[in-house]
Amino acid sequence: MVRVKYLSIVFPVLLTLLGTNAQQTKKFFRKDYTYLTTTEAFYKIHTIGRTWSEAKQRCEMEGASLFYAGSDDEANDVISWWNQTQPFFALWVGITDFLVMDVYETIDCRPILEVYSNWGPGEPNNAGGVEDCVQLYRNGNLNDDNCGKKYPFICRKTLESLQWNTECNLPDTDYIYNEALEACYKFHIDPKNWTEAVTVCNAEQSYLAVINSQMEADYLVKLTEDAKKDKVSGLSVTGAVSLGFHNRDGGGWKTIKCSPLEDCGYAEWGNQQPDGGTNDTCGSMFYNGRLNDVACHHKLFYICEHDVRNKTLSEPLDEAFNQYTT
CATH class of the missing domain: 3.10.100.10 (Mannose-Binding Protein A, subunit A)
Structure with a gap:
């Protein structure tokens, strides 16, 4: 039992260190x-x-x-x-x-x-x-x-300052990997309007999160619940986080990947939502996981998502991990 607890603490640290060393060697x-x-x-x-x-x-x-x-x-x-x-x-x-x-x-x-x-x-x-x-x-x-x-x-x-998130294959250690969803997520507690949030996620080589299943919705609800957000100021809207869907062109709700919202696998709106008409054309999620429309200029928390499907660890890293798991 002690060995398992020890590994649960040491393994993530080891993963980051080995990934960082690998990236510094690659000069990437x-x-x-x-x-x-x-x-x-x-x-x-x-x-x-x-x-x-x-x-x-x-x-x-x-x-x-x-x-x-x-x-x-x-x-x-x-x-x-x-x-x-x-x-x-x-x-x-x-x-x-x-x-x-x-x-x-x-x-x-x-x-x-x-x-x-x-x-x-x-x-x-x-x-x-x-x-x-x-x-x-x-x-x-x-x-x-x-x-x-x-x-x-x-x-x-x-090069000296480079750190690497091996699980997410990103130089940002704040992203959290979800194995079941094969994606990484980062909850931002600095409120931004919808377009600013899109810009930040893009700069982080990610995108404003899109819910594709009830499982993913449940995970984002938990991520939101766990975020240390209670004392943050500057919010225009409370009880919701910005997500990657919109109706900014008036052509119907779609994700930032240009797919119709109803085709993405999750389109569970909150009670009587969307209700903002032409004024509320950006997407958000209530803290309970239901979708909501919001005015694009309002500042909310937001979640960035980074796909890591088909991600594989390099052989050198696999060999290094084996000695701690056998």
């Missing part, structure tokens, strides 16, 4: 990131311009952070890669003077003098008194600019 984080051997980090250039805060948030959604160069060598390597792949002249980096004017620090609170700090001529100059965020030019110079402007940006994930 996400398909949309490029690994640079010289810097031992992964990078992604976002070509759609965002404000500085939006850029920082997007990187965090992807499990990375807004890039800044930690050294001259990293700056040179990343700028070389940037110049070979993209044409734009400037991008946001993770440096600001938000805390105190003219005291520039990185997003992880490092003084700028400890990292790459090659300011352009006459910079920083806080032109107009509104320049608190830093951008990098393709020639290597730094410049301060208005944080509300939209520029491309680079997200970075260091």
